[in-house]
Amino acid sequence: MEKKKYVTEDGEHKSDVIVSWIITHGCQERCAYCISPEKCKEITDYETHKAIQDQMIATGLTKNRYIGGEPLLIPHLGKLIKESKEAGLNNRLSTNGILLTKEKLIELRDYLDSIALPFESCNDKLNQNIRGTKNHREIVTDRIKMIKELSDLGVLVNTCVHRENIHELEELAYLLDELGIDHWKLRKFNSSSGRGAVPNKNRFEISEEEFFDVVNHLQSLGLGYRIDGRLPSKLNTRLMVSPQGELYRMIEGEEEEVHYGKVLTKKLNIKEIYQRDGCN
Numbered sequence: 001m002e003k004k005k006y007v008t009e010d011g012e013h014k015s016d017v018i019v020s021w022i023i024t025h026g027c028q029e030r031c032a033y034c035i036s037p038e039k040c041k042e043i044t045d046y047e048t049h050k051a052i053q054d055q056m057i058a059t060g061l062t063k064n065r066y067i068g069g070e071p072l073l074i075p076h077l078g079k080l081i082k083e084s085k086e087a088g089l090n091n092r093l094s095t096n097g098i099l100l101t102k103e104k105l106i107e108l109r110d111y112l113d114s115i116a117l118p119f120e121s122c123n124d125k126l127n128q129n130i131r132g133t134k135n136h137r138e139i140v141t142d143r144i145k146m147i148k149e150l151s152d153l154g155v156l157v158n159t160c161v162h163r164e165n166i167h168e169l170e171e172l173a174y175l176l177d178e179l180g181i182d183h184w185k186l187r188k189f190n191s192s193s194g195r196g197a198v199p200n201k202n203r204f205e206i207s208e209e210e211f212f213d214v215v216n217h218l219q220s221l222g223l224g225y226r227i228d229g230r231l232p233s234k235l236n237t238r239l240m241v242s243p244q245g246e247l248y249r250m251i252e253g254e255e256e257e258v259h260y261g262k263v264l265t266k267k268l269n270i271k272e273i274y275q276r277d278g279c280n
């Protein structure tokens with residue numbers, strides 16, 4: 001299969017139809033700012049996942065974002081990613097990196113366009129306090145080096161900016177430059193939902209001013225990759241599919257999300273909804 005060099009996205013996604021597919025809420029980590037709810041009954045079989053994916057592709061999906069939770073916990077994820085690529089889609093995997101072994105990367109690399117990883121800070125004690133797991137820095141650093149060595153996939157890093165890592169980000173910025181990533185997406189801590197974020201509101205909350213001060217500072221360092229700062233409201237226009245196969249959008253600050261129903265049962269037309277509701 002012919003591969004094209006990854007092109008960093010500008011966030012406008014003209015003519016694309018994108019879905020973030022939360023294929024599971026399960027995860028090996030327990031990040032204290034996590035916006036996922038507790039895991040409850042989820043779709044687990046390949047046939048139903050394939051039918052959901054086929055319905056989305058048949059109705060105009062062009063970019064598939066496999067997210068979680070931790071999507072690599074789904075045993076048949078590789079098959080779905082392969083089938084999506086064979087249908088001509090642009091695929092991104094967002095993973096915490098723990099299960100991204102060399103063998104897994106070799107299995108997936110021809111069918112992905114980019115991989116996104118979380119990176120908390122270079123401070124191991126802080127990382128462990130926040131994520132509940134050890135070796136986050138070593139794991140993510142190792143995975144970025146491995147992706148660069150074994151593939152030409154785009155490498156994105158996602159960082160939730162909060163009270164405890166806001167003063168640690170410059171060191172991380174220089175490390176990401178050394179590692180040669182393509183895009184660093186910083187998002188302001190969001191306390192409106194999630195098993196970690198809601199109870200930890202007071203621990204992590206920062207103001208928009210503090211957030212954009214740090215983003216502007218990091219951008220002013222003139223490093224060799226794109227840096228973007230996003231508010232939680234950016235999610236308002238993102239189409240998501242839940243682990244139960246329901247299409248929805250999260251609306252920040254409102255209790256009600258926008259629910260469109262189950263992709264399969266309602267035979268939803270993804271492109272029609274995406275364009276009608278101004279998604280991106």
Ligand code: SF4
Binds near residue numbers: 027034068
């Ligand atoms: S934020 Fe942390 S706990 Fe939540 S899904 Fe991501 S890696 Fe897992």
